[in-house]
Each structure stands twice: as structure tokens, then as C-alpha cells.
Amino acid sequence: MGFENEFASYEPLRRILDSPKVQSLQERLRVRKRDDQEENEEFEGNILDKADLSSDFVPDYVVAIDGSYQPAKAENGFPGAEFGYITISAVLIIEKAVREFAKQEFIDPKKFRETEKASTIDTVIPGCNVIIEGEKSAKASMRKALFEELQNTRAFEEGETLLETYEYLFKLKQDKDKELGGGRLPRSPIEGVDKDMTYGYGEYQCPHSKEKLYSTDALRLHELMNPSGTNGEMYGQIMSMFEKLWLIHILRSFEKKDWLNILDRVAFVLDGPLACFSTWSWLNKSIITELETINDVQKKQTKKDLLIFGIEKSGTFYNHFEEIDTKVDGATDRFPRQSAFLLSDGYIKRNIIFSESDKLYGQDTYFGRKLFYKTRTGYRIVPVLAFLKEKPNIESNSPNEFPRLADLMNVLDELVSSRYPNSVSPLVSAHAEAAIPLNLGKRIFDDIAREIRTKSLQE
Secondary structure: OOOOOOOOOHHHHHHHHHOHHHHHHHHHOOOOOOOHHHHHHHHHHHEEEHHHOOOOOOOOEEEEEEEEEEEEEOOOOOOOOEEEEEEEEEEEEEHHHHHHHHOOOOOOHHHHHOOEEEEEEEEEEEOOOOOOOOOOOHHHHHHHHHHHHHHOOOOOOOOOOHHHHHHHHHHHHHHHHHHOOOOOOOEOOOOOOOOEOOOOOOEEEOOOOOOEEEHHHHHOHHHHOOOOOOOHHHHHHHHHHHHHHHHHHHHHHHHHOOOHHHHHHEEEEEEEOOEOOHHHOOHHHHHHHHHHHHHHHHHHHHOOOOOEEEEOOOOHHHHHHHHHOOOOOOOOOOOOOOEEEEOOHHHHHHHOOOOOOOOOOOOOOEOEEEEEEEOOOOOEEOEEEEOOOOOOOOOOOOHHHOOOHHHHHHHHHHHEOOOOOOOEHHHHHHHHHHHOOOOEOOOOHHHHHHHHHHHHHHO
């Protein structure tokens, strides 16, 4: 740990590179050698031109979901006390109105702002040395605050709560575990109780200590708490969990109101991968099951699959896309515009995330699969299309394994951001709203869903 304003010189770095141990490790590394001829052959067989697909779809509405978190110091007299302020925003873009404005020479800014409607939920999660009334520790306080937040949050005024959505997904896990002969139980979250966790719903009593347990304890997010320092990892995972749960919550709310017939005109986009990581990764399989169920119901009405995707703006996959878009001599734009490269499990393991395991990439964590797409303006996008069946064929890169692929290409061409060329404009709006929430507690889905439904019936 360096001192304040102390920076390393180049000498320590040179010593590292000259170290016999470093050089020995370098000699043992398995190196992926780039072969232009081999890559060209793989591209020719797997690159899919948009012109080869048939689609005239452009969404009338886009729902973008993004989150943000910020650790903040708590003034309670204890050193290092902090809490996490987490916001999740859902922004609805009336895209058909945006297209109409684009035809005008002069646009009224006030009317244009009405094409974007935002709703933001915020929560405060106790971190290090923050104990709320009636609780014995920061961890117990965090568990209670998380449960209460889900219990008190809903998208529609008369719809189910976020807790009810979560507990439905939790029940799917429980039922699946019973089918398979029971799942492995984690340890109890209550300090001093060296027993397996006792699962239940709502708020209930621990049979061993008589203290309170919550259904949300099964997410095991409390295990990420650092009792003597900052808790950025925990806040980040809670934020990510909220984003995925919010998506399923909105879809289930539409289903309960019998409004699924309007979803063929809506595209849903989330920031980041469609995946559940860390202690709550079990939620992934329940999400896949529920997506398939909802998709089957709405497809009978709309004759189309749902269009749900995430955007990975950085990371290993984006870096690889950048690499294959560059020739050996450094020339760029090697990848054709308005074309997609569909990733199979084999390609990912050979070229991006090396593995010789029989286990499929992302099998336990992802509920979507990745592809590369270069827009008509030449921007590189790494979208993740949601699974709409429980057992997708990840080993295949057939276009049939990527639901609404042609429609996705149209959406990306339409929504790509000139300001952030690796993202789409609705996510830019959602991130801005989550970072600086101006519509806290405002529920827009009742009004907007009614508006979409009314206009659908008129047409």
C-alpha cells in the first residue's frame, strides 16, 4: 500500500519483467496465435449479412433499464460507517414519436422531451458499521433493509410487489430442487447459528435462535458484506440483482393485466450482460423458466417472440470484437457493416474465454447469448439476446438459435448512440436518470401501458 501522492517509478516495473519467475511463467503460457487465413475461413462461414434476413420491424416503444450505486459516509460516530445509495431507472422511449420528429426541420424541445418518460426507484442499503433500530449488527440491518425494499416496491400501483416477483422465482427454484432430490443449503445468516439456512417466505422465525429470517436471505447477498471497510462489491451485486428482477417484474405485471398483446411493439434493453453472478446466480435458471412461460403466452397473441437484449459496452468480448475488426497490418473496418457474427460455445472457448471444459460457457449464470454486430454507421455493438426457452442450443450458432435476430439488427441500427458508439441511446437516457434521479417514486407504467394499449386497439 503506497503513501499518499507516492507513485511507482519505472525501475520496479523493469525488475518485474526481468524476474526469472515471471520469465519462467511466460515460457509456460499457452499462446493463442492469430492466423489470418483461418480467421477469414471462420468469418466467411459465420458472418451473417442483414440483407440476407427479412425484417421491417422498428419498435414503437423501447424500455431501457439501468442502475447506479454510490457509497456514502454515515455520520453515526463509528469509524468507516457507510451506506450504499442504489438507484434503478426504467426509461420508456416513445420511439415512433422520435421518428416523426426526425422528419421535421425544426423540433420543439419541450414536445421532444415528452418522448421520454422515466421512473426511478431508490434504496439505501446499510454497510460497514451501520446498524438500524432493533437490529444487532450491520449484516442483520442490511438483510432487513433489502427485504423491506422489495416488499415496498412495485411498478404498477395495484400490481404485485417486487418481493412477490422474487418469491415466485424463489419458488421455481425450490420446486426444481425437489424434482432433482433437494438442493445444497447455505449456512444460516444469523451470527452464532452454525446450521443450514432454513428457507421460508416473507419474514419468519429461525427455529434455532428464534431471530428473524427473510425470504431474501436466500440471495445470500449478506455474505458479501465487509464488516470493516467499504462494500462496493455488495452494492454492485444488489444493483445488478434489482435490474434483472425489475425486468421480470414488469413482464409479469403486463401478464397479470392481460396486456401482453402489446409487447410485439416493444423492445426491452438492459445495461450489461443478461446474467446473474455471485451469490444470487441461482436466480438465473428461474428467470429463464419464467421468460419462456411469459413468451409462450404472449406469442400466442402477437405471433412474435419477445425482444429482450442486454448491451456489453466493454470487457473481454468487446475487446475481441475490436481485435477481429482490425487486420494484422493495423487497418480497421475489416468487419462488414450491417452484419452479425453469431458466437457459439466452441468459438468462445477457442478465442475469447479459453476453456477445455465440457461445461458450456455461461451455463449457470447467463440467461442470454452474445453476438457481434456492426451497425450501418460502423459502430461495434455486443448485444446479448435473452433465452426464450429453457434449454437453448448454445453449441450451435444457427440464426434460429437467436430469437428475432433480424429485428434486433434493425433496432441497433435505429438506436445506436453517436455519443457512445458502443451503446444505444435509450440506455444513455436510463443511465443518466439512474445517476441523477429526477423521477424518484414516479410510476409511469400504468399510464404508458394504457396509452400503448389504447393506440393498439385504435389501429
